[in-house]
Amino acid sequence: GENVGLHLPTLSVQEGDNSIINCAYSNSASDYFIWYKQESGKGPQFIIDIRSNMDKRQGQRVTVLLNKTVKHLSLQIAATQPGDSAVYFCAESRSNDYKLSFGAGTTVTVRA
């Protein structure tokens, strides 16, 4: 697969704090990036996506940042809640190729 990876396998966050989950990719041809959340015993769930013509995209309590210069992607979660505890995956794709390549995932644990 592609080298789509997350910097840290685990992240522990205090409830109410902001979380930042990082992801690096190696293929400069990648132009479409997605973040997924996977809760225990469930399939991944789409959170937010971003295309390479954008640097930032915001959703509800989440923001994705894309730095094409250093091939880095991050997901910021504002005011982290216990329900945010899950494994988060980044994935990438290219316009001329409908494959999706996933990183290994970061397990986020929210401390009460």
Add this chain to the structure above:
Amino acid sequence: EAQVTQNPRYLITVTGKKLTVTCSQNMNHEYMSWYRQDPGLGLRQIYYSMNVEVTDKGDVPEGYKVSRKEKRNFPLILESPSPNQTSLYFCASSLSIQVGEAFFGQGTRLTVV
């Protein structure tokens, strides 16, 4: 309710015994795909389909087959399962123009002994 349904949810089988994992979606999505999830490796794409009768290999297609005879169904076939195909499998569907905004099934945990 919009959903992707996989069956079975759990399966234990023996090496070499052909099996099929079914996947069905009710959202009229063009794009469907299969993934396997293994500890420390994330999800790896096995096969994907852009539309009826159009399929292509993902990153780990060896040992698997798929078919797309109808838009809603995308079965995964293991002709001769081996222990290294023991894994958690997910089916997903999405609109072709936005393949990342995918709906995933609940998963099928397969054990090959």
